[in-house]
Amino acid sequence: MAIRVPSLAKQMLDASRAVLEDSWPEIKDYAKAEFKKTAESIAMIVRLHAAGKLTKKKARLHLEIQKNASRTVLLTIEGMGIIAVERAINAALGAVRDTVNTAVGFRLI
């Protein structure tokens, strides 16, 4: 049985697109909420410094802590993105599993 590449590609694209579209809102909401928290913390550091309650040295350390916390958030976003891609690839392969397996005559995928 011959494989029709355009049809196979379309099936894969449709399956992966659905997964990616499903994942994006969750990632976006998480990122939005976390960056709001970081912005609030930075604003608090600036206020404390302006009020003379935080020395320059302490303000720098505070900011470093916020930067590292933001990096952990960015890494989670990166990880969630990779997991979404992984799910999309698996969905794409899953969408054409039967067609490919039938064509080759054994369980390839």
Place this chain on the structure above:
Amino acid sequence: MRHSGRDTGKALRRALQLTVLAATLAGLGCQIKLVADYDEITDRSITALQREFELFFIDVERNLHTPDAVHDNYIGFYDEVRAELSVIRVRAAARPKNEITVEQLDLVAQNVDNLEELHKLGFDSPEELEPLRAAFQQSFQAILTLELAKKRGQ
């Protein structure tokens, strides 16, 4: 003859492409994994560590402006959380495709150093503790959020 040679070349290239595709798919198996699986022990350990930090911030806030709040009284806390982080990191690093979580744990460890340096300088107000508490909560939540995402609907 030249025409036939071109066709043969095309057919060979196509066969080669299909072989590469088949080998790739076979190598992939049924499911591909780009990120490590969920680990319940990491989940529980991070949750326990977060609790220790919450207790630390409550305790420091209660003792503010008293001699009890000084860094020397919390050396045990810093030693303990560093040891716990190190144990969690070793476990995380032993799991394949878990580099992101390892990097996150390294960032928390750096922040423990920064927090201790601030503590040595002295905490002056409850407001100063707020962004610190928020930052540690944010980091632990980020690690847990990724860990839960690794469940992939399991």
